[in-house]
Amino acid sequence: MMKKPHLWPSLCALAVSNVLSPIVFAADNDIHLKEQEPLEHISVTGSHIKRTDLEGASPMTVLTEEDIARSGAQDMSQLLSKLPIAGAGTFATQGNNSDDTANGGAAISLRGLGANATLVLLNGRRVAVSSFAKNIDTSFVDINAIPMSAVERVDIVKDGASATYGSDAIAGVVNIILKKDFEGFEINAKAGDTVEDGGGQTSASILWGSHAEKSHTSIILNYFHENETTLGDRSYSKSANQTARGGSDSRSSSGNPGSYIPASIGTDGSISTLSGSYDWQPDANCPADNNNGTFCVYDYAPMMTSTPETTRVGLSVFHDYYINNDITLFSEMMYQHNESVVNGAGSPSFSELYILADNANYSSINNPYASSGEDLTMRRRITETGGRQKEAESDSARLVMGLNGMLGQWDWEVAYTYSYNRNYEFGKNGYVWTSLLQDEINAGNFNPFSTTQTATVIDEISVNTTRNAKSTTSAFDGTIAGEIFELPAGHVGMAVGFEYREEDLSDSPDELFLRGEIFGTEATEAYGSREQTSVFLEFAVPIFETLEAQLAGRYENYSDFGNTTSPKVALLYTPLDTLTFRASWAEGFRAPSLVQLGLGNSQESPELIDTQRCAYTGANEDCTAQERTVNFSGNPDLKAEESTSYNVGGVWEVIDNLSMGIDYWYYKVDGLIDADPQYVINTQGDNSSVVVREASSTSTPGRIIRIYDQFANLNEQTTDGIDFDVQYMFDTGEYGEFGLSYNLTWVHEFEQVRADGSTVELAGRYEHPEYRWTGGLNWAIDDWQATTRVNYISEVSYTEEQNTEGYIDAMTTLDLNVTYIGFDHWSLTLGGNNVLNEEPPFSKIDFMGYDQNTYSAIGAFWYASATYRF
Incomplete structure (x- = not known):
């Protein structure tokens, strides 16, 4: 029969004993035991000198x-x-x-x-x-x-x-x-x-x-x-909208259907929203329970891994x-x-993509700015992949x-x-190859105003x-x-x-x-x-x-x-x-x-508040934590x-x-x-070499494009x-x-x-x-x-x-x-x-x-x- 272990070895005066049960001891950790040699000195973690007793000066x-x-x-x-x-x-x-x-x-x-x-x-x-x-x-x-x-x-x-x-x-x-x-x-x-x-x-x-x-x-x-285990496996975490429990609605502003705003598109593909004249508006086909008036939001929580x-x-x-x-x-x-x-x-996009006014899909009835004739940028999640x-x-x-x-x-x-x-x-x-996706939008093969795309296009842009x-x-x-x-x-x-x-x-x-x-x-x-x-x-x-x-x-x-x-x-x-x-x-x-x-080139998308712009607009997108791109070095x-x-x-x-x-x-x-990128925004939000913003024709700072932190x-x-x-x-x-x-x-x-x-x-x-x-x-x-x-x-x-x-x-x-x-x-x-x-x-x-x-x-x-x- 296997020998029954003693429940309580003698208590040694160590610093603070075991957290998980009251058994405390220290034993030799770096020499073997030889039967012919009784162990008189032992090694205790925290010292290079062997001791004849167990307790030391360190807890x-x-x-x-x-x-x-x-x-x-x-x-x-x-x-x-x-x-x-x-x-x-x-x-x-x-x-x-x-x-x-x-x-x-x-x-x-x-x-x-x-x-x-x-x-x-x-x-x-x-x-x-x-x-x-x-x-x-x-x-x-x-x-x-x-x-x-x-x-x-x-x-x-x-x-x-x-x-x-x-x-x-x-x-x-x-x-x-x-x-x-x-x-x-x-x-x-x-x-x-x-x-x-x-x-x-x-x-x-x-x-x-x-x-x-x-x-x-x-x-x-x-x-x-x-x-x-996914977040959707627990009743309390299955939605990023925690308002019913007294929290915030943290659903993403990048949804499908998406949200749009007129923008100036440079010849090099650079994007600047016309923030002084327009606001973000959701796709006209956005479901009512996802429409917050500014964005067509998306509940990403149910799909996310918890463990x-x-x-x-x-x-x-x-x-x-x-x-x-x-x-x-x-x-x-x-x-x-x-x-x-x-x-x-x-995958979510946050103003990385655009659709030109002369695009074949621009006149879609779901385009909230179809009558403006302006080029648009978008916040849109590519759920089709x-x-x-x-x-x-x-x-x-x-x-x-x-x-x-x-x-x-x-x-x-x-x-x-x-x-x-x-x-x-x-x-x-x-995962989506951004430049190929933009090419498919420009060619009219990917319609951002539709929630479904052809399998050929999805295969083309996926990577x-x-x-x-x-x-x-x-x-x-x-x-x-x-x-x-x-x-x-x-x-x-x-x-x-x-x-x-x-x-x-x-x-x-x-x-x-x-x-x-x-x-x-x-x-x-x-x-x-x-x-x-x-x-x-x-x-x-x-x-x-x-x-x-x-x-x-x-x-x-x-x-x-x-x-x-x-x-x-x-x-x-x-x-x-x-x-x-x-x-x-x-x-x-x-x-x-x-x-x-x-x-080197490393990016993260922490949720940050644009305290500089919030002081001017008081808008939800500026005054609440939103995902923003940070380049660390x-x-x-x-x-x-x-x-x-x-x-x-x-x-x-x-x-x-x-x-x-x-x-x-x-x-x-x-x-x-x-x-600390939030501290960078708070203290250097108007420094264009640190916090890159869209151009603005008014005193209101443009929206944040990128933050550099070191x-x-x-x-x-x-x-x-x-x-x-x-x-x-x-x-x-x-x-x-x-x-x-x-x-x-x-x-x-x-x-x-x-x-x-x-x-x-x-x-x-x-x-x-x-x-x-x-x-x-x-x-x-x-x-x-x-x-x-x-x-x-x-x-x-x-x-x-x-x-x-x-x-x-x-x-x-x-x-x-x-x-x-x-x-x-x-x-x-x-x-x-x-x-x-x-x-x-x-x-x-x-x-x-x-x-x-x-x-x-x-x-x-x-x-x-x-x-x-x-």
């Missing part, structure tokens, strides 16, 4: 393998997004659509400081970032490329760690430890489905591990599939060869292939080869790492798009650590090391996109490479028997922006066996990403973001098996790299708050063992300061909830184990810029699961997430009726899983 959260199984999470993004420490900038595949620039990817953002300010490691080493950036410029490690079946535990360092790990560790570190020491054979299968439409999932994995006389090998195969259809398969191989008792050769090999399919509405569909494929591979061992009493390790992420994106349907990108990271690193001398309170530990790293990125969109001949798609173009060399030094100094100091520093040289040095000082004070205090101070940095430095002169952080806290074991932890944390980031070191931001947790375990005997946990993150302040000195407070506002907490109850008796978990996100108000009254309500969800382990070799689990089927709270400013970046629309999800192991 940590540790998710064990048991915690991961009990979480009910289907993949890494679901697991990490529920952490109270996860904030704005965390994203999953939810929200992937035809306008996304990183379909299929997912990332974690600690403290809301951004996915690019959170360093994600595998077994303590870096991996290549996604070659598709999120939201044009956000570089991130795609956690969807990490199979959950291969994860042994997750260590999260919750203070600045640049002194230990270098760039991107401003907010902290997520170190994912893999099952490279797995022993035996295991098969896992899992299936689940939502009570709503869409979203069903299946997954499976096979694990095998074996010791030979001088080696150990682990092999892991994984498979995951998720069905598509894409996704398939993931992968192979991981870990091998250790024991050369002798002191030296081990180790290798890690991983490959992951992910696919996703994203659907959207037909069908909805847009993208297929995204991602290949991720990683190879680590290294040696570690002992040199006297010193631990040493050297390794070479190579990893890459390659993305492909294929526009399979619904398949491509985009491919590759990101590579290769690195040599080495560390040696040991004790250098003894003080009255103990031995002084020291670690010294180096890293040399090369990074390359290329992101190549379709050539037609680069020439501006495809509308209805968004992509980025970026190229760059860099070399980085760093050296680091760390000391563990026992000042007194009860007081220990950690001193660390790291010097880095980048080939593309210069040098930086990051120090850290941390203290651990243990006046009593049951009471521990800790404090840390650190400086950190984030090097500008290769995308931010080398971004990189900036080779960017400097690194620099940060200062500190943490003060402690852990108190009040009585046996009752522990409380609290930490105050603070971060300040200077030189925040950003691009990334720059614009902002400063500060945030602080409290992490608090309580853990209590007790055994009732005949009624079983129980464990209670409560983990909370409170954000006191999240302030951003713009380049002009203006400030905005985000704590408690849109996408920045003030409180997030998770409460859990675990129970075990005989062959049964059960978990109950409550997840809470507090209400938020809208930001000042959104100029919207009211609140987005709090959201509370309940997760349950039960496991039976009474069969030989088998364990069976039945569970549900959000079992009460809570809907995401209503948001007035989101066209789908809720904030996709903060709340999940999966609804109640029930699953069953089985594990066979011997």
